[in-house]
Amino acid sequence: RKSKNTTEPPVLPGAWPIVGHALRFVGDSCHIWNQFNDIGNEVHDLGGVATIHLGPQSFYIVTDPDDSSTILNTCLEKDDIYEFVKPFLGEGLITAKLSIWKNHRKLLNPAFNQSVLDTFMGVFNSQSRKLVRELEKEAGKGPFDQWTYTRLSVLETLGLTSLGVDLTDSNLSTQYLEAVEILFSTLIERFAKFWWHSPYTFAFSNLKRKQDGVIKILHNMSNTVIQRRKSELTGNVSSERSIIAGTKFKAFLDLVLELSAEKGAFNDREIREQVDIAIIAGHDTSANVLLFTMFLLGSYPEAQDKAFAEIQEVLGDGDRDVEKPDLSKLVYLEAVLKESMRMFTIVPVIARKLDRDVKLKNCTLSAGMSCALFLFAIHKLPMWGPDVHEFKPERWLEPGRLPDNPNAFAAFSVGRRMCIGKSYALISMKTTIAHVIRNYRINADHTKLKLKVDVMLKPADGYYISIEKRT
Ligand code: HEM
Numbered sequence: 398r399k400s401k402n403t404t405e406p407p408v409l410p411g412a413w414p415i416v417g418h419a420l421r422f423v424g425d426s427c428h429i430w431n432q433f434n435d436i437g438n439e440v441h442d443l444g445g446v447a448t449i450h451l452g453p454q455s456f457y458i459v460t461d462p463d464d465s466s467t468i469l470n471t472c473l474e475k476d477d478i479y480e481f482v483k484p485f486l487g488e489g490l491i492t493a494k495l496s497i498w499k500n501h502r503k504l505l506n507p508a509f510n511q512s513v514l515d516t517f518m519g520v521f522n523s524q525s526r527k528l529v530r531e532l533e534k535e536a537g538k539g540p541f542d543q544w545t546y547t548r549l550s551v552l553e554t555l556g557l558t559s560l561g562v563d564l565t566d567s568n569l570s571t572q573y574l575e576a577v578e579i580l581f582s583t584l585i586e587r588f589a590k591f592w593w594h595s596p597y598t599f600a601f602s603n604l605k606r607k608q609d610g611v612i613k614i615l616h617n618m619s620n621t622v623i624q625r626r627k628s629e630l631t632g633n634v635s636s637e638r639s640i641i642a643g644t645k646f647k648a649f650l651d652l653v654l655e656l657s658a659e660k661g662a663f664n665d666r667e668i669r670e671q672v673d674i675a676i677i678a679g680h681d682t683s684a685n686v687l688l689f690t691m692f693l694l695g696s697y698p699e700a701q702d703k704a705f706a707e708i709q710e711v712l713g714d715g716d717r718d719v720e721k722p723d724l725s726k727l728v729y730l731e732a733v734l735k736e737s738m739r740m741f742t743i744v745p746v747i748a749r750k751l752d753r754d755v756k757l758k759n760c761t762l763s764a765g766m767s768c769a770l771f772l773f774a775i776h777k778l779p780m781w782g783p784d785v786h787e788f789k790p791e792r793w794l795e796p797g798r799l800p801d802n803p804n805a806f807a808a809f810s811v812g813r814r815m816c817i818g819k820s821y822a823l824i825s826m827k828t829t830i831a832h833v834i835r836n837y838r839i840n841a842d843h844t845k846l847k848l849k850v851d852v853m854l855k856p857a858d859g860y861y862i863s864i865e866k867r868t
Pocket residue numbers: 490491492502559674675678679680682683686738743744747748807808809810813814815816817818819821822823
């Protein structure tokens with residue numbers, strides 16, 4: 398494409414005729430993750446912004462935190478690459494076109510208000526206790542994969558809080574979790590094969606047929622959730638939680654249903670899309686951060702001892718619930734979570750469509766182009782210090798240890814399209830870890846961890862830890 402822009406960023410060396418850099422991505426999801434890392438380093442060496450070509454398509458890659466923040470604050474339109482997931486998520490918040498997103502985000506923000514989140518503390522505690530009970534069967538028995546336990550727990554918690562439905566009794570959740578994994582693997586396979594980027598070529602692939610099958614299972618889950626909640630509300634079974642006591646706020650699904658019934662804000666398809674987004678964005682993210690965090694605590698016994706000591710100091714020796722005032726006192730635990738998200742940025746890359754020319758520090762990006770923001774690479778820049786590759790929760794607490802740059806941490810993204818569930822995630826994760834660490838000593842070995850990117854960053858061979866009951 399011809400651009401009038403004369404200050405374009407450099408092209409990453411090594412492009413081949415016609416295919417450009419696409420051959421770098423030929424391989425499995427571990428290989429793709431390794432390529433992301435290498436490309437992140439190469440782009441950093443080129444000044445933090447560069448262009449890559451995947452067949453006929455070109456992407457800017459950005460690893461500079463200030464440039465990344467400029468883009469995220471200027472361009473709110475999601476890139477065409479998000480079209481891959483639209484058969485599943487439609488115009489839900491994550492994938493929505495800007496014109497739809499503006500209105501929907503404004504309508505849905507109140508469902509994540511602090512007053513709503515406060516009312517979830519009971520569920521966060523009871524679900525964490527349930528997880529602790531479930532884990533008991535693994536205590537003292539050597540390494541096990543904590544994947545199923547934690548993801549199921551987080552999914553059920555999301556059901557009981559934002560969605561207002563009890564999914565603890567159904568095997569729908571287990572089926573759903575398996576389908577999500579398959580969907581993510583099909584998305585990354587499509588990304589790696591640029592000739593399938595076009596919906597016209599993709600339509601003829603076996604991969605598309607496989608994807609359609611799992612999307613049916615995923616939509617079955619959201620339709621079931623909506624039906625259950627609707628019938629509960631009509632039967633007035635749980636009208637108590639429908640309106641959060643003492644506030645004008647409602648939890649997510651109740652708000653969506655109310656806005657639909659009273660203001661026609663969402664049609665049936667849009668209700669399902671919002672529920673799909675809430676489930677996928679709300680469970681897989683927090684569950685992955687929890688899994689990586691437990692893994693890291695198991696690998697760094699000193700950090701685990703410090704976290705345990707803090708939990709005992711704040712909650713006492715007994716077994717009481719984590720309450721709202723405790724959350725702000727669990728400062729080391731918060732540092733552990735942030736450091737875990739820095740080390741393992743589970744949403745490693747996000748992308749925007751540039752709807753205007755964007756002037757950055759050393760170059761200007763052209764309107765109409767795609768731009769991938771390498772959040773994981775920002776978290777590994779030399780500005781984090783010589784110990785950038787080490788797990789050091791202390792860096793979040795000791796003055797002068799963090800980069801001066803406020804854009805250096807972007808695990809929840811930045812700007813107006815950043816994560817709507819950030820506070821929900823932090824509160825629920827803190828509560829869960831506090832209960833788990835209070836009950837078990839974790840052991841793990843991070844040196845054996847092999848990573849892959851399946852849309853989200855994940856371990857290639859499972860999240861193996863072992864646990865011992867604390868006496
Ligand atoms: C530790 C956990 C989480 C992490 C690291 C995380 C990260 C992110 C990131 C990086 C984005 C931006 C995506 C993009 O620009 O393409 C995002 C968006 C979003 N997240 Fe989260 N998230 C987490 C938890 C949650 C939870 C618990 C919920 C809901 C209950 C949630 C709901 C959403 C939604 C709806 C969006 C789209 C926002 C918009 O475009 O307006 N997330 N999240």
